[in-house]
Amino acid sequence: MKAAVINDYGGPEAIEIVELPDPRPGPGEVSVRVRAAALNRLDVWTLSGSLKLPIEFPHILGADAAGEIEAVGEGVRGLKAGARVLINPGISCRECERCRSGEHSECPSFRILGEHLPGTLCELVVVPALNVFPFPEELSWTEGAALGITFITAYRMLFNKGRMRPGEWVLITGIGGGLALSLLQLARPVAGRVFVTSSSQAKISKAKELGADEGIDYTSDDVGKTVRHMTGRRGVDLVLDSSGGEALDSGLRSLVQGGRLVIAGATAGPKSEINLQRLFWNQLTLQGSTMGSDPDVANMLRAVTGGGIRPIIDRSFPLAEVADAFTYLESPERFGKVAVEIS
Ligand SMILES: [Zn+2]
Numbered sequence: 166m167k168a169a170v171i172n173d174y175g176g177p178e179a180i181e182i183v184e185l186p187d188p189r190p191g192p193g194e195v196s197v198r199v200r201a202a203a204l205n206r207l208d209v210w211t212l213s214g215s216l217k218l219p220i221e222f223p224h225i226l227g228a229d230a231a232g233e234i235e236a237v238g239e240g241v242r243g244l245k246a247g248a249r250v251l252i253n254p255g256i257s258c259r260e261c262e263r264c265r266s267g268e269h270s271e272c273p274s275f276r277i278l279g280e281h282l283p284g285t286l287c288e289l290v291v292v293p294a295l296n297v298f299p300f301p302e303e304l305s306w307t308e309g310a311a312l313g314i315t316f317i318t319a320y321r322m323l324f325n326k327g328r329m330r331p332g333e334w335v336l337i338t339g340i341g342g343g344l345a346l347s348l349l350q351l352a353r354p355v356a357g358r359v360f361v362t363s364s365s366q367a368k369i370s371k372a373k374e375l376g377a378d379e380g381i382d383y384t385s386d387d388v389g390k391t392v393r394h395m396t397g398r399r400g401v402d403l404v405l406d407s408s409g410g411e412a413l414d415s416g417l418r419s420l421v422q423g424g425r426l427v428i429a430g431a432t433a434g435p436k437s438e439i440n441l442q443r444l445f446w447n448q449l450t451l452q453g454s455t456m457g458s459d460p461d462v463a464n465m466l467r468a469v470t471g472g473g474i475r476p477i478i479d480r481s482f483p484l485a486e487v488a489d490a491f492t493y494l495e496s497p498e499r500f501g502k503v504a505v506e507i508s
Pocket of ligand 1: 265
């Protein structure tokens with residue numbers, strides 16, 4: 166099979182398309198013929214080696230993918246060759262206390278395809294049978310592949326860890342990236358008002374076309390003060406962030422008393438300063454979230470199908486041009502997912 170691999174860390178130029186032996190599913194596993202994959206920032210960090218993970222070269226990149234089951238391993242029931250599936254890229258042990266309580270992404274040995282394990286930017290990928298879900302028939306392969314990391318993460322942030330209720334007011338920071346757009350698309354049908362922040366007026370305008378009510382340019386306006394002004398001093402119920410840095414404190418300043426802030430990334434760096442007096446006096450909740458459990462994936466798919474949601478694909482590249490796809494992923498104008506058509 167063809168696969169996009171790296172033999173050392175580097176930039177997009179380090180990616181090679183090579184022929185590798187077809188992988189075969191072991192007991193409890195399935196092999197999936199990948200039709201489309203989608204890129205995440207995580208793939209760039211794996212490529213550059215900044216995650217300092219112990220990976221074996223050649224390493225296949227890519228976490229998100231959708232395709233058709235090619236073969237099923239021993240003991241796999243209810244799945245047949247040819248079935249169209251979405252891959253959940255989060256692999257858990259399924260035996261520990263967290264897994265047995267249904268919180269698979271809290272598993273101490275939780276791993277992600279393409280990060281700790283061989284990835285999906287290839288023609289055939291082997292995953293545990295429990296990691297494939299029925300593909301939403303109304304979506305294209307690239308749209309479906311884009312439901313991986315970002316939509317699973319967004320669903321858990323909003324409805325599991327964030328406990329979002331109908332009619333609540335939410336603030337989504339850094340609109341334009343895959344996760345923030347997934348949050349917007351999943352929150353919109355349920356939320357009362359949706360506020361977004363960005364450094365780009367163009368991205369704020371596009372977010373409003375997708376249903377955001379208000380946009381705040383954080384390069385010119387103080388987010389906390391502006392949210393208070395826009396909400397008659399009340400603040401929002403829920404803030405969703407994946408950058409940290411200054412967005413964390415301004416997010417907390419945007420919350421109503423008793424509000425919640427859910428964070429699922431730290432792109433601005435691992436440390437951030439917050440005002441603890443505000444946290445306890447206003448009885449705020451600061452909550453972490455990573456990827457999602459099996460129920461989160463199933464519920465996310467239900468929300469996507471029920472809400473007629475189609476993931477926003479900015480651009481799609483053939484596998485042969487996957488290095489260009491990685492370069493494009495870092496372009497500041499990008500709005501939505503970058504997909505890779507595999508077969
Ligand atoms: Zn576990």
